Amino acid sequence: MTEEKAKKRISIEDVAERAKVSITTVSRVINNVATVSPKNRARVEEAISALKFKPNISAQRLATGVNNSVGLVMPGYPGIFHSFYAIELIRGVGHACEALHLDLVFHITNGFNPLNTNNVGGVIFADIIENRKQVESALSVGTPCMVINNKADDMDVDYIAIDNALGGKIAADYLISLGHKNIAIITGNLSTQAGAFRLAGFKKELEARKIQLAPENIYEGDYSRRSAHSAAEKLFALPNRPTAVFACSDDMALEAMTVAIELGIKIPDELSIVGFDDSPACLYSSIGLTTVKQPLFEMAEQAVKILHQIVNEKHKGRAKEILPPKLIIRESCSAPRS
Amino acid sequence: MTEEKAKKRISIEDVAERAKVSITTVSRVINNVATVSPKNRARVEEAISALKFKPNISAQRLATGVNNSVGLVMPGYPGIFHSFYAIELIRGVGHACEALHLDLVFHITNGFNPLNTNNVGGVIFADIIENRKQVESALSVGTPCMVINNKADDMDVDYIAIDNALGGKIAADYLISLGHKNIAIITGNLSTQAGAFRLAGFKKELEARKIQLAPENIYEGDYSRRSAHSAAEKLFALPNRPTAVFACSDDMALEAMTVAIELGIKIPDELSIVGFDDSPACLYSSIGLTTVKQPLFEMAEQAVKILHQIVNEKHKGRAKEILPPKLIIRESCSAPRS
DNA sequence: TTGAAAGCGCTAACAA
DNA sequence: TTGTTAGCGCTTTCAA
Numbered sequence: 001m002t003e004e005k006a007k008k009r010i011s012i013e014d015v016a017e018r019a020k021v022s023i024t025t026v027s028r029v030i031n032n033v034a035t036v037s038p039k040n041r042a043r044v045e046e047a048i049s050a051l052k053f054k055p056n057i058s059a060q061r062l063a064t065g066v067n068n069s070v071g072l073v074m075p076g077y078p079g080i081f082h083s084f085y086a087i088e089l090i091r092g093v094g095h096a097c098e099a100l101h102l103d104l105v106f107h108i109t110n111g112f113n114p115l116n117t118n119n120v121g122g123v124i125f126a127d128i129i130e131n132r133k134q135v136e137s138a139l140s141v142g143t144p145c146m147v148i149n150n151k152a153d154d155m156d157v158d159y160i161a162i163d164n165a166l167g168g169k170i171a172a173d174y175l176i177s178l179g180h181k182n183i184a185i186i187t188g189n190l191s192t193q194a195g196a197f198r199l200a201g202f203k204k205e206l207e208a209r210k211i212q213l214a215p216e217n218i219y220e221g222d223y224s225r226r227s228a229h230s231a232a233e234k235l236f237a238l239p240n241r242p243t244a245v246f247a248c249s250d251d252m253a254l255e256a257m258t259v260a261i262e263l264g265i266k267i268p269d270e271l272s273i274v275g276f277d278d279s280p281a282c283l284y285s286s287i288g289l290t291t292v293k294q295p296l297f298e299m300a301e302q303a304v305k306i307l308h309q310i311v312n313e314k315h316k317g318r319a320k321e322i323l324p325p326k327l328i329i330r331e332s333c334s335a336p337r338s
Numbered sequence: 339m340t341e342e343k344a345k346k347r348i349s350i351e352d353v354a355e356r357a358k359v360s361i362t363t364v365s366r367v368i369n370n371v372a373t374v375s376p377k378n379r380a381r382v383e384e385a386i387s388a389l390k391f392k393p394n395i396s397a398q399r400l401a402t403g404v405n406n407s408v409g410l411v412m413p414g415y416p417g418i419f420h421s422f423y424a425i426e427l428i429r430g431v432g433h434a435c436e437a438l439h440l441d442l443v444f445h446i447t448n449g450f451n452p453l454n455t456n457n458v459g460g461v462i463f464a465d466i467i468e469n470r471k472q473v474e475s476a477l478s479v480g481t482p483c484m485v486i487n488n489k490a491d492d493m494d495v496d497y498i499a500i501d502n503a504l505g506g507k508i509a510a511d512y513l514i515s516l517g518h519k520n521i522a523i524i525t526g527n528l529s530t531q532a533g534a535f536r537l538a539g540f541k542k543e544l545e546a547r548k549i550q551l552a553p554e555n556i557y558e559g560d561y562s563r564r565s566a567h568s569a570a571e572k573l574f575a576l577p578n579r580p581t582a583v584f585a586c587s588d589d590m591a592l593e594a595m596t597v598a599i600e601l602g603i604k605i606p607d608e609l610s611i612v613g614f615d616d617s618p619a620c621l622y623s624s625i626g627l628t629t630v631k632q633p634l635f636e637m638a639e640q641a642v643k644i645l646h647q648i649v650n651e652k653h654k655g656r657a658k659e660i661l662p663p664k665l666i667i668r669e670s671c672s673a674p675r676s
Numbered sequence: 677t678t679g680a681a682a683g684c685g686c687t688a689a690c691a692a
Numbered sequence: 693t694t695g696t697t698a699g700c701g702c703t704t705t706c707a708a
Contacts (some may be wrong), residue, residue: 009403009480011685022695027687035693054478058399059685063702067396069443076436087425094446098414103457105407106442108432119395119441141390142347225622254622281619284563284592314635349701360679365703373677397701400684 017061019047030055067121069103070307073134074126076108083223084250084279085296089126089148092300101306106298109134114280122307124148129192146307148299150193151322158319159308160303162294164194166324168201170292171274174327176209179335180272184217184242186231186252188276195223198248198276217242221252228252232259236271243307243336244272253289257332261286272333276325285320288330295323348389354387368393373610407441408645409458413467415447420616421626422588423634427464427486427644430638438646447472455481460645462486464638467530484645486637488531489660496657497646502532505630505663508537509584512628512665514547517659518610522555522580524569524590526614533561536586536614555580559590566590570597574609579676581609588617592628595670599624610671614663626668633661 012030017022021040028036029044036044047053061067072093080086090106097104105120111130115138117123122144125135132155139157140144147159175183186201188195194322199218206213219235221227228247235242236259247253253275257267265271275282278293302321310317350368354361359378366374366541367382374382385391410431418424428444435442443458449468453476454463460482463473470493477481477495485497513521523540526533537556544551557573559565566585573580574597585591591613595605603609605625613620616631640659647653 009685013685023686024688024695024697025693028694031687037693040693052475054454054456054479056400056685057407057454058396059700060687060704061396062394062400063373063685063687065700072444090428090444094444098446104444106410106428106432106444108436116395137390141392177399258622281622282594284619286624347701351701360702361702362679366678369703375677378677394701397684398703400686401701401703403684478682 007019009056010053011056012053013195014051015044015047015053016217018051019043050155054168067119068101069105069120070097070304071105071107071115071117071120071123072126073107073109073115073123073131075131076110077129084281086126088296089300091103091123092174092297093126093304094298096301100304102304102308111127112260114274117141119293122146122311124300124303124307137151144307144310146303146310146319148257148303151320154322156318158315159305160299160306160319160321160323162194162296162299163322163324164197165201165204166196167276167292167294168203168207168246170325170327171198171276172202172205172209172211174274174290174329175246175333176206176211176242178244178272178333180244181211181336182217182242182244183211183213184235184245185213186219186221186228186235186245186247186256188248188252189222191218195248202246203315223249223252225251225255228255229259232256236260236263236265242269243270244274244333246274246276250275250277250289252283253291253332254285257285257289261322268334269337272336274333278328282330287332291328292325293328294325299323347394348391349394350391351383352389353382353391354459356389357381361554379676405457405459406439407443407458408435408642409443409445409455409461410455410464411445411447411453411461411472412464413469414448415467415594422619424464430635431464431642433635434639434642438642440642447638451481455479460484460649462542462641462645463636466490482645482648484641484648484657486641491658492654496644496653496661498637498644498657498661500532500632500634500637501660501662502535503539503542505614505632506536506541506584507632508663508665509536509614510540510543510547512612512667513584513610514544514549515580515673516582516610516671518582519674520555520578520580520582521549521551522557522573522583523551524557524566524583524585524589524594525558525572527549527560528558528587533586537641540584559586561587561590563589563593566593567597570594574598574601574603579609581608582612582671584614586614588613588615588627588629590621591629591670592619592623595623595625595627597660606670606672607675610674612665612671616666620666620668625670628668629666630663631666632663637661651675674675 012023012026015026023059039200067131095143115134117138120183125147127149145157187199190196219231247256253273275289275291282289350361350364353364453472455476463485465487489499490497525537528534557569559569585594591611613627613629616629620627644657
């Protein structure tokens, strides 16, 4: 056998040998510990770059017990990745991880498979729909968790969410202030918090302002364009057609707009529409969509920061943050024609 | 001091103790080794679930030297995440990782910061724009790498890409077969392979079919809607206005369509448009966009599978795969008006 | 079928 | 300022 064995990865020992110091000293320069003589530091650095040494992170984690990575678990239902929502979360989390030098471990879940959260320092659950079990399981083994986009008050977990009720209120308030009295809503999926809260906030504001919300003016959608399409058709065929509609997502608002245009209904003159999300799609519709913008990116970023504090035990108490959405006015609304 | 110390994580030893076996036996059941008596196996399993034990993955990796995670590094330039391209890659990679039980470590890069690829089994580089150095560095320390969307023939690295030249040819072929003779192109960024190859394939096919491509019918865009907007304005103002245009991305095609409509040019009667990507935006334009679809999801999935083979030394030779795009016909093209 | 013990590559007392 | 050494939690010979 003259065969060579595969050359093994180079380790801290190889570096130590070449630099003629102990592995401890090498470890010290890796970790920027001050107590290393300039001479030794230089030699170690030379050896590191000559050998192209990169520390073995698994070994570091095992030795320190510290794991500087965060898991991001997202529900894997079809279409989620084509939603503006998911993209913004990934971007925000990614950005924050980058800034904090955290590894981002990305996990798409069906909600049922058990999750081994033991290889991450903490976990961010982007929404909890089907996967409450996974959150509980992570919590039970002591993994720091952060839930995004759910007011998870029933769960003894830290969370950060959008104030969806406020979002509904903002939409209602704007439409009312424009003078509308016959207002409709195409809701999101009401089994999601976002869907339910937007409707609730909207309703409440109408009530407070003494505007009637007729039952036939409430149409339950599910965020999909399909659902908005049929909702819009029914709404626009009403004998007493609403002069304004609040669609609980931009996709749905855009679809409603398309239906209206096909029907020859003039926007915003005959119909005002407000959406929710401020997705890029708004910008390229024929009529700029007025919408309620949610700080998704910021929410995701903030989630990472808080999780990081929790992991480092720098966070006091449960985090329960609620971020306000805000109105972006474009061209799709006006006062009703009298 | 009556204070309790934080309870430590439960380890294989705790399980062994409770099950009254050695840690070796516990390790065996974790790893599904056959040689464990049913009785012991049952006891270990009981202990594991009672204690909610989850193996420490860093320790496993250190002990085995095997790292079942793949890094995905994406360029971090602004806007990438709003591109259909990036999303499809993430989806495809995520899906394949899920199927192969690989951890996906997501890394957004500016292209300059050094990358420690030592904590992943292999790396997928989604496109290489600014970050050729990072690829070379990963390669030099022996990390298995896979480049996506670049025919990286100059780099001794495995890659998988789309046949962009074929994409250009397909678009040209379709337009020619419809009877067009005055055809224009709005190119992508020509400093990217995709941009350059699509143009080259397009040009070549026109030449082969003896169709003249006038210099003023070639307009260099950069995939952005802005660039397409000004390109379209110039193109449509030409004295001898083209009857067909191939825009090298759907976004650009859609923008060109918008400009045309504003100018009162009828699509497809007076102008045929073909795009590239088959992004979801196509479906919701007023006129369905005929486009060249690239198998991005499949490419990403395939990249993971190949990388996985490489890591496990089950791949013979360099992978150099090229996937064909295909034409999706919708409503934006017709024969030219004679 | 089982267990003792030697690492995997690194960090962190502790001693010098 | 430096080095020795004992782990971190797991896998894997090797013997029994």
